[in-house]
Each structure stands twice: as C-alpha cells, then as structure tokens.
Amino acid sequence: MPIQIFFLIVAAITLISAVMVVTVRRMMHAALWLVLSLFGVALIFALLDASFYAVIQLIVYIGAIAILVIFAVMLTRRVMDDDAAQTNKNWWVALIAVLVVFGGIAATALSWTRLQVGPGIPPGDSILVDFGTALINPQKYAIPFEVSSVLLLAAVIGAIYVAVDRKGGKG
Amino acid sequence: MNSFWADPIGFVILWFISLLQGWGLPGDLVLLISYVVGALLLATGSLLLVIFLIWVERKIGGRVQDRLGPNRVGPYGLIQPIADMLKIFTKEFITPDGADKLVYNLAPILSVGSVIMIWAVVPFAINLYGSNLNVGVLYIVAVGGLGELGIILAGWGSNNKFALLGAFRAVAQLLSYEVPMVASLLIPVMLAGSMNLNEIVRAQTVPFIVMAPIAALIFFISSIAENGRAPFDLLEAESEIVAGFNVEYSGLKFGFFFVGDFLHAFTLALLFAVIFLGGWNGPAADSIPILGFVYLMIKTTIVYFLGLLVRFSLPRFRIDQMMALNWKVLVPLSLATLMLTAIFDKLAPAGNLLVQVIVLVLVNLIIWLLLQEFLARAFRDKPQRRAVLHSRPQADAAEDAPAQPQTDAMQS
Helix, strand or coil: CHHHHHHHHHHHHHHHHHHHHHHCCCHHHHHHHHHHHHHHHHHHHHHCCCHHHHHHHHHHHHHHHHHHHHHHHHCCCCCCCCCCCCCCCCHHHHHHHHHHHHHHHHHHHHHCCCCCCCCCCCCCCHHHHHHHHHHHCCCCCHHHHHHHHHHHHHHHHHHHHHHCCCCCCCC | CHHHHHCHHHHHHHHHHHHHHHCCCCHHHHHHHHHHHHHHHHHHHHHHHHHHHHHHHHHHHHHHCCCCCCCCCCHHHCCHHHHHHHHHHCCCCCCCCCCCHHHHHHHHHHHHHHHHHHHHHCCCECCECCCCCCCHHHHHHHHHHHHHHHHHHHHHHCCCHHHHHHHHHHHHHHHHHHHHHHHHHHHHHHHHCCCCHHHHHHHCCCCHHHHCHHHHHHHHHHHHHHHCCCCCHHHHCHHHHCCHHHCCCCHHHHHHHHHHHHHHHHHHHHHHHHHHCCCCCCCCCCCCHHHHHHHHHHHHHHHHHHHHHHHHHCCCCCHHHHHHHHHHHHHHHHHHHHHHHHHHHHHCCCCCHHHHHHHHHHHHHHHHHHHHHHHHHHHHHCCCCCCCCCCCHHHHHHHHCCHHHHHHHHHC
C-alpha cells in the first residue's frame, strides 16, 4: 500500500511541475521545474523496478539536457525579468497543433479496450543483459542503434564545423 | 553474543526490524520505516564524519606545508571544527540584491545532497549497503550531474559576475572530466560483468587496480577534477575570480558548499577503494562483516591521504592546461585503454585468472609506454620553457666588484 501512495505523490509532483514549466514567468525557474518534472519521471521508472531507465533518465535528461537548457537560459537576454509576455502572436497555431496531437492521443487511448498488467520485470541483471544483447543483435536493434550513432556523429561534426576557428577567413 | 561482535550493525538492523514486527506493523510499513531510518542514519553519519574530516584535512595540510594546523582548541586541535561550526551557525544570512531566491537557496542543498546520495549504493561490508542497485556505477555518474547542477545554479543565482565566471568554469571543467571518468569506470564494469557495486567488489579476488592500473589512475585524476580541488580548483580560484561560484554565500549556506566539498573528497576516495582496491575484500571479511568495514576504511583512508597530498602540494592549472590534459591526454588514453582491455580480455583464455591478470598488466604497460612516446613527441615539436642560466651582465658585474660603490658611499 505505501508504494501506491508514494506513486500518487510522485505522479502529482511530476504533473504539477510539468504545468509549472509552462506557466511560471521566469525562464530559469521554468528550467528548474523541468528538472523536477524529469526527476519525477525517473522516480516512476524506479518504482517500476526499471532502475536502468531511471538512471539513464537522470543522466541524459538532467545531467545533459537540463544543463544545456539552463545554459541556453543563462545566455538569454533579460532572464531575470518577471513581466515578459509568455506568448507571441502565433499562439493560435500552437494551440491548434497541441489540440490535434492531444485529440489523436486521446482517441488512440480511448480505442484501447482494456489495459492489462503485463508480466513483471524479472529481478536482477537479466533485463539489462537482454537489452544489451538486443542492441547488438542484427535481427533486432543493431541497425537503429548504429543509425542513431551516425546521427550523433553528424551532430559532433556539425558542432566542430560551426565552432572551428578558420584561420584567415575573417568575417 | 558472538554474532553481535562479528556483525554489530547487521545485528542492530535485525533487532530493529524484529522490534517493529513485534509491534504488529504490516510488512510493507516495517520495510519503509527501516529504509527511512537507515537513510537518515547514513546521511547523518556521513555529515558527522565531515566534522572529523575537516580537522584531518587541515592538520595534514598544515604538515605538508610545514605549518602546525589547528592546535589551540582541545587536544591536537580536535575541537576546532566544532568551534568553527558553532561560529558558522551564528553568522548572518545575507542574500545579495537581485539574486534569484529559489535558485540561490537550492544550490547549496543540491551540492551536499548529490554527495550524500552516492552513499546509498556503496557496499560497506558484505551485508551492509543502502541499496543493492543493479546499475550502481551509472547511478554514481547520474548523481554527480546533480552536483554540477548545484554549482551552476549557485553561480547563476548569485547575480554576481565572478560567481557566473566560476559557474562557466565549473561547466567547462566538470562536464569535460566526466568523459574520462565514465570511460575509466567502464573498465571495472567490463571486468566484473556488472554495474552493481556489490558484484564489482565480489569480482575482485584480484583488485582491479592490478588489472587496470591506467583506468585507476584516470579515475583518480578525474575524481580530483570533479571535486574541484587543487590542482583543479579553477572554479574557486581565489587569486583570479575572488571565490568563484560561492562568492556571495554567507553563514551556513557557505558552510554547505564546504561540507559538500570535504565529503565529496572522502566519498570519491571511498568509491576508488570500492571499485579498484577490492572494497571490503580481505582476510576473513566473508565471515566477520565488521572486518570488511575496517578493511574498506583503511583502503579509503590511504586513497584520501594521497588525494590530500596532491591537493596541498601542487599549484593550480591554467585553464588551457586543464582542458589540454583532459581532451588531449585523458580522453584518448581512456578510450584506447577501454578498447584494448575489451579486446585482450576476450582474447585471454577464459577461466584462468593468472593468465588474465598477466595479459591485462602487459596491455596496460604497453599503453603506458605508447603514451609516454606520444607525449614525448608532442613536447619535442613545441618549444618548451626551461629554467636555464642566462648570463646576467649587470648582476655579474656587480658580483665582480661588489664592495667598491658601497665603500665609496660609506666613506663620503
């Protein structure tokens, strides 16, 4: 029973902080609420006994992406302002897009007949071992895994290209 | 009685659980309460340890730098940290004008909390650990990211240019040194076949520092850098940016950063002992768990002492040297070591520990010789600054005829 109560608390924190991300006026605070929200997702993974995904959530989203977001915010002008407008004149486009996506997700969710409890995650390292072997198995996910690493390589090369100091090529 | 002396902490835990069950509480609740009490005790214990660590560090620092260190309050100055603590409790909290209150106050909490969270997965003895997490090593890396977040928030939230500069340096240094640290941590994970710290300790019939000395060295160097201590103390370089990210903090909030710093140094030594020195492994540690705890603490103290020696003897790096050491030496070295260890560990005949150890030691030796060769070539191409004897014409002339001008002046 305590675990259900704990889950409800964590879920509430995750949702409330997700709402706060888009409602607080100060950008830095929005970034911090985002961190809390992502942390809540990590806790939900941990409650599901999926500790690997919980920790990956922490490393990738809080350790890397949130720090990147915070850096972007730090370099933005007028970050300490409380009175900036929260929307620009294209707010209605965003609203339509969000409504369409939400309607799609809701329709899909409603079309499910009933949710079933799947088989539990086996204890120990076996799930991690399965995950690891699936990533290097050509029958399973080896190609998507390699393709995503090519994507990352392209990003690294792009970053170097943008940042490189070309000698003699001023302006 | 015998079981108490062999394993006092496990005995107390069992007694506590049976006490709670004796009160008729449901099993879930007993588990929850015992976890919460355990977490509180571990966190409080580690924070109390800091009081002692401050004394140790100041005393050893004093000896290294030919001073006495604290020696007035109590025998050998032992009560000095408590006096300092009381002083810092009574100081005023000053929040700088224009600081972001939420961010400003969150930062010290994060920087201490991230260190204490590491203690949750450290196996202190065969049956004494907070959580038997199967991704313990990754968890340590992830929690380290929270500490970086704390430093960045401190620098940004203070509304101070020097603090912000400290935060920028923190990001440059801490994020960079995470790369070789993670790569060097992968090698023990590979050798043990698990990310679980308990499994890593159990796999070390031969401590991993023998099989992976280069990985151990990289982990040691990058752990000092992650801690932001000399020679990597660019984040709070007093002579350049006042005090870096914590310049605007006062009283206990400032103390928090220091508690986090001292505890982080000890925690990283603890991790080194667990991952590379065999943790609680030692004679009779299986049957008498408290002995394992003692072994672990002895190993930790040795590593901690080495870290202190480095801290108190070396001057600070320049920022380009710090970056060059990381990206041009440690990262390629750790990646090469990782790949070669993986290949040769698979090539070595399975099941024969002695052959495996010999092969890995040889591989490490070859990598080390190659590194030396590469470094020598890199330095050969560049003009180096050397301390040489220049001719000093004026001084030489003065030495040749030192007495005459003086005597003239005296006479006149």
